[in-house]
Amino acid sequence: MMPSPKHVTPSPNNQDIENLNRIAQDILDPEKTIVDLIPHIGDLRALLERHTLLKLTTEVNLAEDRTLLDSGMAVSPLMAAFCAREVLRSAAFIKGAGAAVQDVAREDRPVRVLYAGCGPFALLALPLMAVFSVQQVVFTLIDIHPESLRCAQHLIDAFGFSSHVLEYVCTDATRYQIPPDLIPDVIVSETMNVCLGKEPQVSIARHLLAQAPDALMVPQAVSVEACLLDTSKEHSPVGFAPGETFAEPVRDRIYLGKVFELDAQNIRHWVSITVDCLPAASIRIPAPLPERYQVRLLTRIVVYGQTSLQDYESSLNLPQPLPGKPKFTGGETLQFYYKLGAHPGLGYEVTG
Numbered sequence: 001m002m003p004s005p006k007h008v009t010p011s012p013n014n015q016d017i018e019n020l021n022r023i024a025q026d027i028l029d030p031e032k033t034i035v036d037l038i039p040h041i042g043d044l045r046a047l048l049e050r051h052t053l054l055k056l057t058t059e060v061n062l063a064e065d066r067t068l069l070d071s072g073m074a075v076s077p078l079m080a081a082f083c084a085r086e087v088l089r090s091a092a093f094i095k096g097a098g099a100a101v102q103d104v105a106r107e108d109r110p111v112r113v114l115y116a117g118c119g120p121f122a123l124l125a126l127p128l129m130a131v132f133s134v135q136q137v138v139f140t141l142i143d144i145h146p147e148s149l150r151c152a153q154h155l156i157d158a159f160g161f162s163s164h165v166l167e168y169v170c171t172d173a174t175r176y177q178i179p180p181d182l183i184p185d186v187i188v189s190e191t192m193n194v195c196l197g198k199e200p201q202v203s204i205a206r207h208l209l210a211q212a213p214d215a216l217m218v219p220q221a222v223s224v225e226a227c228l229l230d231t232s233k234e235h236s237p238v239g240f241a242p243g244e245t246f247a248e249p250v251r252d253r254i255y256l257g258k259v260f261e262l263d264a265q266n267i268r269h270w271v272s273i274t275v276d277c278l279p280a281a282s283i284r285i286p287a288p289l290p291e292r293y294q295v296r297l298l299t300r301i302v303v304y305g306q307t308s309l310q311d312y313e314s315s316l317n318l319p320q321p322l323p324g325k326p327k328f329t330g331g332e333t334l335q336f337y338y339k340l341g342a343h344p345g346l347g348y349e350v351t352g
């Protein structure tokens with residue numbers, strides 16, 4: 001009987017290393033928008049997938065091997081790898097992380113980046129290692145899953161960037177104590193889900209920023225806004241005639257206000273809160289409420305500076321119904337709050 005073929009991972013050759021460098025330069029090019037970068041992210045993903053130790057398959061339950069922490073769910077190594085396929089998300093986060101590093105560049109030592117939840121590709125760091133020298137930037141990489149760290153280290157070593165990494169730390173980032181001599185200049189973490197639900201982004205950002213209050217955060221701000229919308233007007237009709245140009249849909253929305261925002265300023269305001277609930281805003285549903293409108297929560301992400309992710313640009317930006325999909329008649333006041341803990345997310349009470 002023939003032995004079954006082994007999962008062979010070729011080492012990157014000079015061409016691969018050159019390609020990574022070219023892709024990374026393009027991603028950081030301030031003239032290029034995240035939409036321009038769609039093909040580059042496709043090339044980056046293909047390159048990393050070709051060299052990863054992780055067995056990439058969709059034939060398993062992607063939720064398998066995830067870890068339920070007391071601050072939320074850490075997605076499995078496989079699920080984290082598939083995040084790279086969210087092209088606009090990946091483009092925006094790499095670009096944003098690169099811009100933050102450039103903004104805090106200094107003469108006397110490399111910029112220190114603390115990357116919490118690096119996943120198996122260290123996707124938001126590896127391209128920066130190709131562009132910035134070890135004199136310019138160094139990284140501490142954290143993940144809760146040993147398999148993710150092992151794969152990240154393999155890729156980083158294989159592409160020749162070992163000296164860019166100060167340390168690989170396998171721990172829960174919400175418990176990580178930053179060594180006093182390694183206080184980061186930039187904290188990068190994409191450990192979130194739509195509406196900041198389920199995953200531990202809020203707890204991680206609070207815990208790390210408290211220890212490095214001057215650090216830049218990537219993402220810089222994540223906000224959740226309430227609105228009324230007519231779902232039938234959200235998308236352009238598909239299948240327009242040949243020769244017709246793509247038209248933006250004329251949406252029918254009424255914005256009701258921001259209900260929650262995760263940013264450095266709010267994190268500072270929450271510093272003395274020890275209970276597992278963070279304050280959020282209230283909104284009033286207008287009366288009368290025309291039948292066509294439904295309440296939706298919109299997640300907007302300022303990744304860094306001018307780089308942002310807006311409605312529908314990734315799974316993190318899909319409009320969401322309120323928990324429990326309630327029906328309103330109009331005139332109700334909803335008081336929101338953000339619940340921390342193993343199942344984090346926004347909740348609300350009808351107060352009037």
Ligand SMILES: C[S@@+](CC[C@H](N)C(=O)[O-])C[C@H]1O[C@@H](n2cnc3c(N)ncnc32)[C@H](O)[C@@H]1O
Pocket residue numbers: 069071073074075076077079080081083084093116117118119120122123124142143144145148171172173174190191192200204
């Ligand atoms: C959504 S994936 C993102 C992976 C990668 N950073 C990217 O942007 O493509 C989130 C990663 O964070 C890790 N993670 C989630 N919560 C964590 C925690 N509390 N401590 C350490 N790692 C965590 C998960 O294991 C997973 O690898």
